[in-house]
Amino acid sequence: MSVEINARKKFELKPGPATREAFGRALVELGHENKDVVVVDADLSKSTMTNYFAKEFPERFFSCGIAEANMVGVGAGLAMAGKIPFVASFSVFVMNKAFEQMRVCSAYGRSNLKVVGTHSGISIGEDGPSQMSVEEIALACSLAGYVVIAPADEASCKALVKAAAAYDGPVFIRTGRPKAPVVHAPGQKFEIGKAVEVAAGKDVTLIANGLLVAQAMVAADLLEAEGVSVRVLDMHTVKPLDREAIARAAKETGAIVVAEEHLVDGGLGVRVAQAVAETSPCPMEFVGLHDRYAESGQPEELLEHYGLVGKDIAETARKVLGRK
């Protein structure tokens, strides 16, 4: 049964296409729109979904084999010669194995490189911790001049991949393996650096990105049922941060929970906290991974086991409300 709460329809956790799938589809559209869009991959095209682009535009797709450092360097070279290259691999590999190449050849040596990490977070599931990327937001944000994006669902991912292509400068986009619940209304517009208010409310704000936006919506419904008015922001762009939306949330709701599928060290939470501290300080709590690696399992059970689902976010919100 669907009930109206504060004029908002109850959120339904309904799986949509994975964000990596949305990325792959967006790339093909970009390929048709702009002949300068090229793709470099490191033997994971069937998983990163760049294989759609490879099939459509074989002459603009470059396989680098299992060699992420070279992949990023080749991508940067293509960018320096006027192309709009997307390089893609699992987040954990591209960010950890090619971090220095990203730093020297695209951040410091500012080039128009788009790096897309797929299979992010612990929701890659059964493959386990060696494949789980839980630190790449922190690393990406430490690259001066980088734009860092973590979309929540198909529509936002497609739109933000296209926005990244149109933007002149280095961008990192974090996508995931599992099906991503649809969180955004049809027709919603997405802009780099501009948070989307997914639910309006005045008692507490839940700020999330990636898969946890949907979980924040689940939490919002749990809290609304208790009479708490909850605002939910999809902070799809971690850098540059939408400080205005954050300051407004701090001021108007007076309590904030940040939820992310990432280590709490250096992720979205600490960046939001910095913005809150600098604008309108208020009590904050954080949902994420606390100084540990996860394990193999199914995506949904892992999110639940590691405390990253709606009920965990709701419980954390109750805690922050108690501090108001």
Add this chain to the structure above:
Amino acid sequence: MAKSIEELQEIAKRVRRDIVTMITAAKSGHPGGSLSAVEILVELYFNTMRIDPANPKWADRDRFILSKGHAAPVLYSVMAERGYADTPKEQLNSLRKLGSVYQGHPDMRYIPSLEASTGSLGQGLSLGMGMALAARLDARPSRIYVMLGDGEIQEGQVWEAAMAAAFHKVDNLVAIVDYNQIQLDGFVKDIMEVAPLADKWRGFGWNVIELNGHDPAAVRAAFEAAAAAKGKPTVLVAHTIKGKGVSFMENNPKFHGVAPTQDELKLALQELN
């Protein structure tokens, strides 16, 4: 209007004087690997490369990447000789000083005519391969030249790029290994042997040309042969002498990364007269 070999030798002599002078003024820097690369850079910038210093962003230009970025002084001096507006000759002695365009390692933020900001070893060949692929996609005549150090090729990424460039048949890409046999800690053979160099590159699918990197005619001929090679990238294994031109620096590991004193500069300039 190609320069004669004699004219290039005169330029090379001036470049060597610049190198030791600017590094002495900076009180730090890398003279040895700058002096070993002089003839190659002079040939590239004054003859081999299709470039227009008055129009440094010309889309059809050839490009040079100094992957061994610590040899920045030789690149700065050669570009200054060639007349790029953003590499003023009168500022060469500001090398490594606060506010100078002549950063310790090549930095495009200060010198836009550079093709890449380098300094962390092992990355230039990948960049060059990307640029070469872009030229091929756009059917441009551009050729990309990447200079690597012999110590630098101990970096694994170089061989990732070597494998990939041959696989993709990037024949508008030329690597030059400045094979001067010395790296920071000592002789390459004692730190991490890279020989047999020609066999390694050949094994990775490259067209290999070995030459004396200080013989201007041999350097020119090698670049011409590289341009004629189709279907695979070419590497020039350039046998050179670290510190070439200054007797007390030649083959002396000390001068990999130590600046000459004022007295040593005086001696060096006498020898380079």
